[in-house]
Amino acid sequence: MMKSPTIFSFTPSLMNPADLESIFVQREAIAADLVDRIRESVLTPTKHHSLIIGARGMGKTHLVSLVYHRVQAMADLKERILIAWLREEEWGITSFLKLLLRILRAIDPLDPAIQQRIEALYELSPAEAEQSAMSLLTEIIGDRTLLLITENLDDLFKGLGDRGQQQLRAFLQNSGCCTILATAPRLFNGVQSRNKPLYGFFRPVRLQELTAAEAVQLLIRIASLREQTELVDFLKTPMGKARVQAVEHLAGGNPRIYVIFAEFLSRESLEELVQPFMALLDALTPYYQSRMQYLSSQQREIVEFLCDRKYPATVKDIAQRCFITSQTTSSQLKELKEKGYVNVESIGRESFYALKEPLMRICLGMKKERDGTLKFMVDFLRAWYSKDELDMLHQRISDGFVHKHLELALQESNINEKDPRVAICLDLIKSCYDLGLLDDELQYIQKLTTIRGTGEDWVKQASCQLRLEQLKEALISCDNALAIEIGNCNAWYLRGCCLGMLNRYKEEATSYIQAIFYQPDFYNAYYNLGIALVSLGHYEEAISSYDMAIRFKPDFPQAWNNRGTAFARLDHYEDALTCIEKAIKIDPNYVDALGSQAEILLGMNRWNEGSEAIKNVLNLFQKTNKSYSGDAYLILNGLLSQDSSQWQSRITDLINWFDPFPTAVTNGLVSACKKLISPLISDTTATLWHDTWHELTHQLPEYQLPLRLLTTALHYKQKPDDPRVWMELSIEERKILQQALGIDSVAPRD
Incomplete structure (x- = not known):
C-alpha cells in the first residue's frame, strides 16, 4: 500500500523530523x-x-x-x-x-x-x-x-x-x-x-530560490517519500521536465509552491487535473490575500496593476497607469523587490518589472472573474501544456468549459509577441549575430527562452551554444525544444550535430532520422546522416542518404563530394570520380572536392596526374590559411593495394607534400589500419607496410602515436585471439584504434 506521509506546506514545523530531512534540498x-x-x-x-x-x-x-x-x-x-x-x-x-x-x-x-x-x-x-x-x-x-x-x-x-x-x-x-x-x-x-x-x-x-535542477530534486524526494515510484520515473521524462518548467514559471522559485504542486505533476488527463487545480487555487487565495496586507496602499496598487497585466512593465508604464511619479514608483518597486513580491529584468537599456510568482496573479485574479471566462485557467493551461499539447487537447475535447478555455489558451499562445520584451530580445539577438558577438547573443537568447520559451527559442539557444561548442548545454536546449514540440525537425537536426561532435555516431544518426521523419525533404539532415553513417563504416547506407540529399537539392556539391568519397571507401573509384566531377562542375572552386579528386586519382595509381592535383590543392589551402579537410585515407587505402616496391618513394612524397598538414597523413594512416587487418592483405604485405612507415617516420614526433597504433593493428592481425596485444596501448589509444578497425571491443575476434 502506498505510503502517504503528511507534508505541511504552510506549517512544516508539524512534520516528522525524518520526513523533513528526506525532502531537504539546496x-x-x-x-x-x-x-x-x-x-x-x-x-x-x-x-x-x-x-x-x-x-x-x-x-x-x-x-x-x-x-x-x-x-x-x-x-x-x-x-x-x-x-x-x-x-x-x-x-x-x-x-x-x-x-x-x-x-x-x-x-x-x-x-x-x-x-x-x-x-x-x-x-x-x-x-x-x-x-x-x-x-x-x-x-x-x-x-x-x-x-x-x-x-x-x-x-x-x-x-x-x-x-x-x-x-x-x-x-x-x-x-x-x-x-x-x-x-x-x-x-x-x-x-x-x-x-x-x-x-x-x-x-x-x-535563502536562494530553487534552481530548476534543485526543484526536480525536491519533487523526486517528495515522490520517493510517498513511495510514488511512477512519479519518480515520470519526472525524468521529457513531459515530466516540461511539467517542472511549468511549475517553475508559476512558482517563481518558491519551494512552498513546488511542494503544493507535487500532487499534480503526473496527472496526464486534463479532466482529472482541472478540478483539483481550481480547488487548490481557491485554497491558496487567502494566503496571497494575506500577503497583500503586508503592503502599503501604493504597493498594493502596483501589485494589482501587475496582476492585471500579462507581461512585465517598465517604471514609466507603471507610473503612468497608477498616476504616481516615476521616482515614487521606483522607490516602491525597490521595496517590493526586497520583500520578494516582484522581479526586475534588464534587457538592453530597459528594466522590466513583473510579479515574482505568476501564481499570485492567478489566485488574486479569481475574485475578479464575472463573465464565465476564467482567465486564471487560460494562464494555467498555457503554462502547463505546450502549444502542440494544447492543440491536441483542443481537438479531442470538443465542447464545454474545458474546450472554451483551451481555445483561448491557444489563441494567446499565437499572439505571445505582444510581450514588449520579446521584440527587444529579437532585435538584440539579430544585432549580436550580425556582429559575431556570440556570448552576448547567447545571453539575449537565454532571456528570450525565459520570457517566451517556445520550441524555436530553444532551437535558437541550441544553435548558438553549438557555435560556441557548448555541446552538452546545446543538447539540453534541444531536449527542451523537443519537450515542447516533439516534431521540431530543427531541434532533432541540431541534436544530431551535437552528438556527432561528441563522437556519439549511432545517436547522431538516430536524431537525423527523426528530423527526416518530421520533414521528409530535409536535405541537410540526409547529408549529415550520410556523414554519421560513414563514421560508423556503413558506406552503402551513407551513399543512399547522400542520394536523398541530392534528390531534394540536386545542386548540392558537398553531397556529391561525400557520395564520391563513400564510393571510394568501397574501392569503387570510377563511380567516386564521377560524383566528384559533378561536385566540381557545380562549384569549380570547391577545394574539398578538388582535394577528394586528387586523393582518388592517387588511390587509383594515377600517380603523375594525382600528384600535380594534390600539390595544387594543398597550395590553395596554404594560401587561404585553412586546415586541409581530407585525411589522405583514400590515397593510403589505394596505395596499400599497389606495388609495394613503390611504397618507399610514394610515402616519402606524401610526407613531403603534406608537411604543412601532417595530421591528414597521420589520420589516414590510422584509418587505413582497417584494410590492413582484412584478409585481402597478407601478413607479409602488412609487415612490409608497417616496416616501411617505421623506417620513414620513426624520428618524426607527430607520427609516434600513429606508429604505435599501426604496430598494435599488425599484432592484432597476426594474433587476433591474444588480448595481450592491446596492452601495448593506453585505454584512450585502444579506443581510437578500436573505432578505426570497426570492432566493438578488444576481445578476440570470431
Whole structure:
C-alpha cells in the first residue's frame, strides 16, 4: 500500500523530523553551519545570533525545524541547552515583559511548577513582573544556554519598539546565556540601521530560490517519500521536465509552491487535473490575500496593476497607469523587490518589472472573474501544456468549459509577441549575430527562452551554444525544444550535430532520422546522416542518404563530394570520380572536392596526374590559411593495394607534400589500419607496410602515436585471439584504434 506521509506546506514545523530531512534540498551547508554556530554557543562563552532571510514560502520554517530537531538530537547538549521556540506569529508581544512571558511558557509548557510561578507574575505591577520574570528566566536557565527560536523577527521588533529592543539587548549582553535563531522575510531597520539597539547583533543568512535542477530534486524526494515510484520515473521524462518548467514559471522559485504542486505533476488527463487545480487555487487565495496586507496602499496598487497585466512593465508604464511619479514608483518597486513580491529584468537599456510568482496573479485574479471566462485557467493551461499539447487537447475535447478555455489558451499562445520584451530580445539577438558577438547573443537568447520559451527559442539557444561548442548545454536546449514540440525537425537536426561532435555516431544518426521523419525533404539532415553513417563504416547506407540529399537539392556539391568519397571507401573509384566531377562542375572552386579528386586519382595509381592535383590543392589551402579537410585515407587505402616496391618513394612524397598538414597523413594512416587487418592483405604485405612507415617516420614526433597504433593493428592481425596485444596501448589509444578497425571491443575476434 502506498505510503502517504503528511507534508505541511504552510506549517512544516508539524512534520516528522525524518520526513523533513528526506525532502531537504539546496541548503545542507546552511543547516550544518547554523547547527555548528548553535553548538559553539552552547559549549563556549561565544554566543551567535543568526537571522535567516527569505520571502514567504522560501522554506525558512522548514530550515528552522530541521535545525531544531538536529540540535535536540545531540546527546552531549541535552543537559546544557534549553530551547524556547516561539509561535510563528506572536502578535501579542508588545513589550519586553510580554516577550519574557512568552519565552518562559515556551521553555516547558507542561511543567506545572514553572507555569504556577508564571501565573504569579500577573499579580504584580508591570515593573515588578518584568524584574521577577527576568530573575525566573535566569534561574531556570542556570548554567545552561537558552536557544531562542523566533520567526518573523521584524514583527517582533515592531511590537517591542525601541525601548523593548534596548531591554532585549541589555539582557543578551548581561546574561550571556542566550543564542538566537530568527527568521524574517527581508532585512529591516531593527537589524541594519546603525541607530537601532540591536544593529550588528545578527548574522544574516539569505535563502536562494530553487534552481530548476534543485526543484526536480525536491519533487523526486517528495515522490520517493510517498513511495510514488511512477512519479519518480515520470519526472525524468521529457513531459515530466516540461511539467517542472511549468511549475517553475508559476512558482517563481518558491519551494512552498513546488511542494503544493507535487500532487499534480503526473496527472496526464486534463479532466482529472482541472478540478483539483481550481480547488487548490481557491485554497491558496487567502494566503496571497494575506500577503497583500503586508503592503502599503501604493504597493498594493502596483501589485494589482501587475496582476492585471500579462507581461512585465517598465517604471514609466507603471507610473503612468497608477498616476504616481516615476521616482515614487521606483522607490516602491525597490521595496517590493526586497520583500520578494516582484522581479526586475534588464534587457538592453530597459528594466522590466513583473510579479515574482505568476501564481499570485492567478489566485488574486479569481475574485475578479464575472463573465464565465476564467482567465486564471487560460494562464494555467498555457503554462502547463505546450502549444502542440494544447492543440491536441483542443481537438479531442470538443465542447464545454474545458474546450472554451483551451481555445483561448491557444489563441494567446499565437499572439505571445505582444510581450514588449520579446521584440527587444529579437532585435538584440539579430544585432549580436550580425556582429559575431556570440556570448552576448547567447545571453539575449537565454532571456528570450525565459520570457517566451517556445520550441524555436530553444532551437535558437541550441544553435548558438553549438557555435560556441557548448555541446552538452546545446543538447539540453534541444531536449527542451523537443519537450515542447516533439516534431521540431530543427531541434532533432541540431541534436544530431551535437552528438556527432561528441563522437556519439549511432545517436547522431538516430536524431537525423527523426528530423527526416518530421520533414521528409530535409536535405541537410540526409547529408549529415550520410556523414554519421560513414563514421560508423556503413558506406552503402551513407551513399543512399547522400542520394536523398541530392534528390531534394540536386545542386548540392558537398553531397556529391561525400557520395564520391563513400564510393571510394568501397574501392569503387570510377563511380567516386564521377560524383566528384559533378561536385566540381557545380562549384569549380570547391577545394574539398578538388582535394577528394586528387586523393582518388592517387588511390587509383594515377600517380603523375594525382600528384600535380594534390600539390595544387594543398597550395590553395596554404594560401587561404585553412586546415586541409581530407585525411589522405583514400590515397593510403589505394596505395596499400599497389606495388609495394613503390611504397618507399610514394610515402616519402606524401610526407613531403603534406608537411604543412601532417595530421591528414597521420589520420589516414590510422584509418587505413582497417584494410590492413582484412584478409585481402597478407601478413607479409602488412609487415612490409608497417616496416616501411617505421623506417620513414620513426624520428618524426607527430607520427609516434600513429606508429604505435599501426604496430598494435599488425599484432592484432597476426594474433587476433591474444588480448595481450592491446596492452601495448593506453585505454584512450585502444579506443581510437578500436573505432578505426570497426570492432566493438578488444576481445578476440570470431
